[in-house]
Amino acid sequence: MFLHALTLSPRPLRPWPGGLASLTPLEGGWSGETFLAEAAGERQVVRVYARPRPGREHAHEVDASLLRLVRGLLPVADVLEARRADPASGMPALLVTSMLPGERGDLVLPRLDDEGLARLGRAVGEVVATLGGIAMLRPGAFVDGDLTLGDLGAPDGLPEWVAAHEDALAHWPQRELQGLREVALDAQALLDTVARTCLVHGDLNPKNLLVDPGSLAVTGVVDWEYAHAGHPFTDLGNVLRFDRQPAYVEAVLGVYTDRLGAAPHAALALARAADLWALVDLAGRRAENPVAARAERLLRAVARSGDLHAEAGGREE
Secondary structure, X not given: OHHHHHHOOOOOOOOOOXXXXXXXEOOOOHHHOEEEEEEOOEEEEEEEEOOOOOOOOOHHHHHHHHHHHHEOOEOOOOEEEEEOOEOOOOEOEEEEEEOOOOEEHHHHHHHOOHHHHHHHHHHHHHHHHHHHOOEEOOOEXXXXXXXXXXXXXXXXXXXXXXXXXXXXHOOOOHHHHHHHHHHHHHHHHHHOOOOOEEEEOOOOOHHHEEEOOXXXXXXXXXXXXXXXXXXXXXXXXXXXXXXXXXXXXXXXHHHHHHHHOOOHHHHHHHHHHHHHHHHHXXXXXXXXXXXXXXXXXXXXXXXXXXXXXXXXXXXXX
């Protein structure tokens, strides 16, 4: 349906005066709503906002503004056009950007030795540190193209967040639920020691990083759908959630702490604490996809051990 609506658009997208030559779904992109467009020898990316999440009615404008905000600080695509939805024709909102080079980081990482992991880790650390240095006045969700901050729509702390998700974790043994409550309480106390707010990508993991497979430089940061103003250690926690090879972790932490002035062990603890927000949410949706199922296994290991640095493994009850 989306392709049909695009090809029957009442006016062609401005970057392609002759109309669309082809649209091909991009793997790993925004729930099947991102397409590679080719016309007149040019390759561009079209994001279709057919099913925006609640509170994301202006998502195409927010995403365009975020790309413009960080342009020159991070490797992001050029915004070519942001178009509002046209209810009369059934055309959804669109964002058209340039095509970035590189291979998805989650495909590159498994091929690397320790030296390569360290090189890529340093490049990723630069991305995370740059985001951590973009200050915001307060936490909040971006609600329009001016990047106005609205409510995040979440409880004020991790203990309340866990309580709100306990129905989705009702299959857990009571001792694991109690363990999670205790971990959440301690983690929130740790997070409260950092009062600063920054720009948070919100889904910063190797899948959303493009990498030059030769130099291992990060050539693109994509998928800003979950970006918000929030805790400076949120993106660091996401980056180090599953990818825990020592050479990679040490390199990411080394760059991050050098630039933002935190001790590596303290930064890693804060990162694990900040990532509990996402782990709890994902664990409650464990049946939706393999990432959510993996997150639940990790969260259960944390809850059983009481250790933010626990790794998933062994048999679950």
